[in-house]
Amino acid sequence: MTGQIVIAGAGVAGATAARTLRDAGYSGRIVLVGAESHAPYRRPMVSKDLLAGTRDVGRCLLEPETYWAGNGIELRVATTVTDIDTDHGRVWLSSGEALGYDSLLLATGARARRLEQHPPVRVRTLRGVGDIAALRAAIDSGPLLIVGGGLVGLEVAATARGLGAEVHILHAGAAPLDRVVPQEVSELVQYLHAEHGVRIDSNVRLTGIEQIDTRGVVATATDGRTWTGSSALVAIGAEPDTALARTAGIAVDAGILVDEWYRTSAAGVFAAGDVARRFTAHRGRHERSEHWNSALAQGAAAAKSMLGQPVTELELPWGWTTQYGVSLQFAGWMQSREELVVRGAIESRNFTVLALSGGALVGAITVGRPRDIRAARELIATGAVLPSADWADEAVDLTRIVQAPLPVRR
Numbered sequence: 001m002t003g004q005i006v007i008a009g010a011g012v013a014g015a016t017a018a019r020t021l022r023d024a025g026y027s028g029r030i031v032l033v034g035a036e037s038h039a040p041y042r043r044p045m046v047s048k049d050l051l052a053g054t055r056d057v058g059r060c061l062l063e064p065e066t067y068w069a070g071n072g073i074e075l076r077v078a079t080t081v082t083d084i085d086t087d088h089g090r091v092w093l094s095s096g097e098a099l100g101y102d103s104l105l106l107a108t109g110a111r112a113r114r115l116e117q118h119p120p121v122r123v124r125t126l127r128g129v130g131d132i133a134a135l136r137a138a139i140d141s142g143p144l145l146i147v148g149g150g151l152v153g154l155e156v157a158a159t160a161r162g163l164g165a166e167v168h169i170l171h172a173g174a175a176p177l178d179r180v181v182p183q184e185v186s187e188l189v190q191y192l193h194a195e196h197g198v199r200i201d202s203n204v205r206l207t208g209i210e211q212i213d214t215r216g217v218v219a220t221a222t223d224g225r226t227w228t229g230s231s232a233l234v235a236i237g238a239e240p241d242t243a244l245a246r247t248a249g250i251a252v253d254a255g256i257l258v259d260e261w262y263r264t265s266a267a268g269v270f271a272a273g274d275v276a277r278r279f280t281a282h283r284g285r286h287e288r289s290e291h292w293n294s295a296l297a298q299g300a301a302a303a304k305s306m307l308g309q310p311v312t313e314l315e316l317p318w319g320w321t322t323q324y325g326v327s328l329q330f331a332g333w334m335q336s337r338e339e340l341v342v343r344g345a346i347e348s349r350n351f352t353v354l355a356l357s358g359g360a361l362v363g364a365i366t367v368g369r370p371r372d373i374r375a376a377r378e379l380i381a382t383g384a385v386l387p388s389a390d391w392a393d394e395a396v397d398l399t400r401i402v403q404a405p406l407p408v409r410r
């Protein structure tokens with residue numbers, strides 16, 4: 001297997017694709033191009049240990065620094081792919097270099113969403129290592145307003161509290177994490193933050209944030225309420241980084257559109273990770289995920305696809321968040337449920353919530369029961385059907401259901 005493969009984006013999807021190609025015996029040239037100035041690192045650490053300062057980036061690398069050259073992978077850091085010529089299979093880099101490709105993987109990830117009018121100072125976003133120093137200075141300089149009660153906003157709140165900062169979260173939705181978890185779990189998250197002295201105001205529609213003077217910012221809501229802080233973090237989600245694909249004429253619609261085999265609309269060009277919106281036959285539509293494990297799985301699968309190998313696994317959204325030492329894991333499609341069952345007690349912080357549709361498991365969330373999420377992923381993928389009383393019965397071990405043959409819904 002020879003030739004030349006270029007990978008745009010050295011996050012987990014791109015890096016995993018490069019590693020998978022070599023592990024699968026691909027002996028051609030691999031060039032992995034990353035805009036950030038570090039070798040591929042664990043982005044989830046950015047809002048946790050890296051922001052807290054309990055680890056440095058050298059201890060958060062995906063592979064030891066020597067791995068890439070040692071495996072014949074040409075890693076170009078602090079370099080972007082600036083243009084693609086899909087007709088002739090060629091890309092240009094910010095260094096001025098042009099590279100031909102047999103296959104190209106777009107793994108350009110996502111960017112932090114900004115406010116329409118985003119003040120240039122004292123209002124931060126967080127996506128990578130390059131954003132940490134400014135946010136850390138903001139945390140150290142006084143009360144922090146966090147706009148957004150999603151995963152990143154809540155994690156930064158927990159880290160900032162650990163550093164002794166005063167924190168106030170302003171959330172547009174009805175409850176924190178309400179796009180990901182059911183109400184009962186949202187309430188637990190709200191309680192967890194209250195317990196650590198973080199106030200979360202929900203249903204806040206901001207008109208904007210302004211810098212009031214050199215010392216602070218004020219956020220104003222449509223109903224006239226205001227909040228002041230020394231600085232603000234805007235954590236209102238991420239947008240897929242599709243600029244490169246769009247300019248090259250590759251089909252984009254809220255993400256780079258790919259088929260089940262991660263192929264874009266351009267011959268020889270693939271996409272994976274946060275930037276890709278993949279068609280899943282099982283769900284009958286294109287879907288995009290923004291979770292570490294999903295990006296990792298997609299990078300590996302796209303590499304196999306580039307080598308002409310079959311991609312058969314059902315790829316599930318699958319992620320986690322850690323706040324105040326409590327780790328919440330989730331998998332599947334909670335929003336597609338007709339029914340919810342709870343194993344354990346949510347207030348005990350040791351439970352699993354299962355989302356069911358037509359007797360089949362479609363999603364799961366757990367705190368304290370990682371074995372359940374592993375089993376749930378398999379059960380969602382196989383479409384096993386059980387009466388809801390069995391799903392709710394803790395005596396029925398999910399891991400054992402995985403091993404037993406069951407009726408299957410497709």
Ligand SMILES: Cc1cc2nc3c(=O)[nH]c(=O)nc-3n(C[C@H](O)[C@H](O)[C@H](O)COP(=O)(O)OP(=O)(O)OC[C@H]3O[C@@H](n4cnc5c(N)ncnc54)[C@H](O)[C@@H]3O)c2cc1C
Binds near residue numbers: 110
């Ligand atoms: C602060 C934070 C905390 C998170 N915590 C969790 C967590 O606890 N659990 C979880 O499941 N998920 C978490 N996530 C989400 C997870 O990190 C992402 O889903 C995952 O990193 C996506 O990987 P990716 O490779 O697709 O994209 P990215 O990680 O975004 O990597 C894409 C890379 O491509 C680069 N790039 C963009 N354009 C170009 C170009 N033209 N040329 C070259 N390079 C380019 C970018 O600079 C970037 O380095 C977190 C995300 C953030 C921001």
